[in-house]
Amino acid sequence: MTDTKYLHSDDAFRRCTNLARQMRKDILYMCHAVGPARKAHPGPALSCTDIVAVLYGEIMKRDDKDPRNAERDRFILSKGHAAPVLYAALANVGYIDKREYDGLRTVGHMLQGHPDMKGTPGVDMTSGSLGHGLSAGLGMALSAKVDNKDYTVYVILGDGECQEGLVWEAIMCASHYGADNLIAIVDSNGFQSCASIMETQRNNNQKQRWEAFGWRALEIDGHDIGQIIGALRTARKSVGKPTVIIAETVKGKGVSFMENDNSWHQKAINLEQYKTGMKEIEDCDDA
Amino acid sequence: MSERRFTKTTYGETLVEMGRKDPNIVVLEADLMKASGSELFMNAFPERHFNVGIAEQNLLAVAAGMAAVGLTPFASSFSCFVSQRACDQAMNAIAYNAFNVKIVGSYAGLSTEKNGGTHMSVADVAIFRAIPRFTILAPADCVEFKEMLRFAGQYIGPVYIRVPRGPLSDLFSERYAYEHGKARLMSDGSDATLITTGLLTNEGIGACILLAQQSIRVRHLHIPCIKPLDQEAIVQAAKDTGVLFVAEDHSVLGGLGSGVTEVVTSNYPVKVHRFGMEDCFGMTANLAWLLDHFRLSANHLAERMKSAL
Numbered sequence: 143m144t145d146t147k148y149l150h151s152d153d154a155f156r157r158c159t160n161l162a163r164q165m166r167k168d169i170l171y172m173c174h175a176v177g178p179a180r181k182a183h184p185g186p187a188l189s190c191t192d193i194v195a196v197l198y199g200e201i202m203k204r205d206d207k208d209p210r211n212a213e214r215d216r217f218i219l220s221k222g223h224a225a226p227v228l229y230a231a232l233a234n235v236g237y238i239d240k241r242e243y244d245g246l247r248t249v250g251h252m253l254q255g256h257p258d259m260k261g262t263p264g265v266d267m268t269s270g271s272l273g274h275g276l277s278a279g280l281g282m283a284l285s286a287k288v289d290n291k292d293y294t295v296y297v298i299l300g301d302g303e304c305q306e307g308l309v310w311e312a313i314m315c316a317s318h319y320g321a322d323n324l325i326a327i328v329d330s331n332g333f334q335s336c337a338s339i340m341e342t343q344r345n346n347n348q349k350q351r352w353e354a355f356g357w358r359a360l361e362i363d364g365h366d367i368g369q370i371i372g373a374l375r376t377a378r379k380s381v382g383k384p385t386v387i388i389a390e391t392v393k394g395k396g397v398s399f400m401e402n403d404n405s406w407h408q409k410a411i412n413l414e415q416y417k418t419g420m421k422e423i424e425d426c427d428d429a
Numbered sequence: 430m431s432e433r434r435f436t437k438t439t440y441g442e443t444l445v446e447m448g449r450k451d452p453n454i455v456v457l458e459a460d461l462m463k464a465s466g467s468e469l470f471m472n473a474f475p476e477r478h479f480n481v482g483i484a485e486q487n488l489l490a491v492a493a494g495m496a497a498v499g500l501t502p503f504a505s506s507f508s509c510f511v512s513q514r515a516c517d518q519a520m521n522a523i524a525y526n527a528f529n530v531k532i533v534g535s536y537a538g539l540s541t542e543k544n545g546g547t548h549m550s551v552a553d554v555a556i557f558r559a560i561p562r563f564t565i566l567a568p569a570d571c572v573e574f575k576e577m578l579r580f581a582g583q584y585i586g587p588v589y590i591r592v593p594r595g596p597l598s599d600l601f602s603e604r605y606a607y608e609h610g611k612a613r614l615m616s617d618g619s620d621a622t623l624i625t626t627g628l629l630t631n632e633g634i635g636a637c638i639l640l641a642q643q644s645i646r647v648r649h650l651h652i653p654c655i656k657p658l659d660q661e662a663i664v665q666a667a668k669d670t671g672v673l674f675v676a677e678d679h680s681v682l683g684g685l686g687s688g689v690t691e692v693v694t695s696n697y698p699v700k701v702h703r704f705g706m707e708d709c710f711g712m713t714a715n716l717a718w719l720l721d722h723f724r725l726s727a728n729h730l731a732e733r734m735k736s737a738l
Contacts, residue, residue: 212499259497259526267497271521274490278522281494281502288455288477288500308518311487318482 154200158367162195165230166396166423172226172243172253174411180247182255185406187227189331189364189391190298194219196370197296198231201378209237209264215293216266216282220275221300221329222256223408228265229253237264273306275299276326280316283324283384294378298327302334305343310355316384317356325377326357326386329364331393333404352386364389396423433596437466439571440533440592443578444470444503448477451582455495457481457504459488465505465535485510489518489532496528501582507541508534508591512553516560523587524562531581531588537567538678539711539719540593540628549711550591555683557589558656564609565656567591569630570600573653576607584609591655593628600631612659618646621738622666622673623730626652626685629676632720635727640734647734655685660692667697674734676704676725702737704730 166188173182197217198204205211209232219228226246232238238252245251252262256270267278279297286293303309316324328348332339339346349359358380362369370389377385393407394400397419411419448454448470455477462468462480471478481487485506492502505511511534512519523530534553541548557563564586568574574592581588615630616637625633630651637647648666652659667673673693675686686703693699706723720726724733 216498267494268521268526271517273486274493274518274522277487277490277518278494278497280487281491281496282498283494284479284491285455285495285498285500289498308484308486308490311481311484312490315481315484315487315491319479 154371155367158196158199158371161199161234162192162367163423163426164234165191165195165227167420168230168233168240168243169226170397170411170416170419170423172229172246174413174416175244176246176248178410178412181408181410182226182247183223183408184226184411185394185400185404186221186224186300188395188397188400189393190224190329191227191396192365192367193298193327193329193370193389194227194231196367196374198235200371201374202296203293204235206236213291213293216279216295218267218269218275218279218295218297219257220269220297221272221303222269225253225255225257228257232262232264238262272300272303273308276309276312276316280312280321280324283321284319286323294323294325296325296327298329300334301328301330301332301339301346301348302342304328304348313352313355313357320382321384322380322382324384325374326384328386328388329391330388331391333393333407335407338404348388356383358383358385359388360385361388361390364391365395396426398422432599434571434599435595436535436571436574436592436597437464437595439466439574440578441466441469443575445473447579447582448474451501453499453501454582455479455500455502457488457492457502459483459485459506461506461535465533467505485515486518489515489530490522492530493518493522493526493528496523496530497526501529501531503531503533505533505535507548507550508537508553509548509550512550512556516556519557519563520560524560527562528587529585531590533590533592535592536594537591538593538628539716539723540595540678542594542715542719543713545713546710551680551706551710552683553591554655554677554679554685555687558683558688562587563656564588564654565591566653567627567655568653569627569651570597571595572599572601572603572605573607576605577653580607580609591627598631600634607653610654610657610659612662613651613653615649615651616647618648619670620646621734622648622650622670623734624650624652624663624673624675624685624689626655626677628678629725632725632727632730633676636730636734639727639731643735645735645738652685655688658688658692660696663689663692664696667693667699671699672738673699673701674704674737675701676730678725679705680708681705682708704733
């Protein structure tokens with residue numbers, strides 16, 4: 143089983159930056175390839191691409207050959223509508239074939255509109271109905287202790303998703319049980335489906351709220367690969383307390399005409415937009 | 430005089446017995462371990478018992494996560510809350526993924542008595558019938574409840590068990606064997622069929638005796654498994670007796686009565702009379718008063734059946 147150990151900071155940084163770049167291209171491809179009738183969610187997928195790239199490229203304990211290895215770390219994309227980012231990660235680590243991209247949101251194809259663990263290798267938990275992921279992740283984390291296994295569970299939530307009451311039930315419970323092998327990441331891009339967070343929820347002090355419930359909270363720039371790696375490694379060392387990483391992100395990050403434009407929550411990408419976006423991503427010189 | 434026992438004792442004891450043999454069994458509660466009886470399991474296996482607090486949605490979603498990694502969770506709360514509050518988790522976290530979660534809905538129907546209308550599950554069967562992949566079991570006594578729990582522990586897939594609070598009289602002997610998906614013939618006849626489940630089976634037994642005294646011979650079918658329904662037995666009863674009566678402590682909309690109606694209308698249409706909560710709420714009272722008020726006691730069932738025939 144491959145142990146994606148933190149070998150050398152520059153290597154990890156470069157590897158994750160390149161992976162994130164490739165994943166952005168794949169997300170754009172998927173969202174464009176499926177045509178105008180099958181609108182995916184490019185904005186939400188792009189805001190957490192760097193985080194997912196670091197998880198799959200550097201942090202998570204995975205088995206390159208077996209996506210169901212019982213000892214593996216688990217990942218739950220609780221904001222399931224960002225499915226293209228998960229599919230891009232799974233394809234780039236070899237769990238699914240990139241030819242599946244053309245079948246996104248298409249009947250009879252593996253890549254459903256929201257991640258479905260029954261049909262897609264590498265999906266650890268079905269998502270789509272917002273708010274379930276942290277609870278399910280907590281269930282997995284608690285099970286590790288019951289089974290005497292040593293794995294960590296990573297859950298990415300949307301900031302809008304945190305309006306679901308169930309999320310706070312899970313936060314309270316995880317804190318009570320000291321689930322230190324549960325790491326939550328809030329993709330805080332400031333928007334939700336039909337409005338901004340501020341327009342919906344005036345008081346959005348994430349850090350204080352999670353801390354009030356007994357979690358350790360770290361705040362980072364969700365597009366700074368170095369900060370993401372550092373925060374996740376810090377979170378992994380937590381003992382007796384679960385950790386949340388509140389990542390400040392940009393919806394649609396990486397494609398200038400999508401950034402902070404909430405119309406890209408769910409929209410098809412036409413050919414012109416696709417070409418412009420791909421060029422921007424390729425030209426981006428982060429590494 | 431048959432023994433009357435509380436279902437909570439059966440729940441706790443059976444879980445402990447099963448937990449000794451199967452290390453994958455874990456038990457979850459939403460602050461009702463004393464009410465459900467799982468406190469016994471909590472004492473025996475504290476590392477495998479989890480109280481998520483008064484948070485039913487979390488109860489089911491955490492159970493889903495545990496099932497995802499291979500454990501067999503038994504998650505319990507009052508049947509009204511576990512079905513109503515956590516419906517989406519039952520649907521999208523559990524059933525959608527075909528997870529091996531066993532939901533035990535306690536204090537079902539009228540059995541919650543003095544807790545009153547807010548606590549009476551009149552829609553839990555309707556809710557779970559409409560969720561794909563769920564098996565629905567409803568014991569009539571503690572003997573049956575124990576066997577259903579043992580069955581649930583072996584069966585792979587989502588299960589909902591609707592359990593009355595008790596105390597319940599034993600209707601079945603210790604030799605009882607649960608047969609999945611099968612109705613149980615309590616007594617036979619050809620004038621009509623009475624189909625009952627849960628608490629109403631005991632009332633049904635009384636009703637059939639009363640009717641027999643008036644030379645009305647009723648076939649009485651007890652339904653321990655509401656989903657999947659024993660279509661064969663129901664259709665045969667329709668053919669043999671020509672009229673069906675269904676009685677349950679649940680709404681007449683969407684529960685066992687509706688399930689039976691669905692079966693006969695598409696196979697052998699006969700009149701189906703549905704007895705239950707008539708699209709209304711319950712209220713605080715003891716069980717005897719409630720059964721009388723909603724016309725579901727043995728006397729009322731007999732009277733209503735006789736006047737319909």
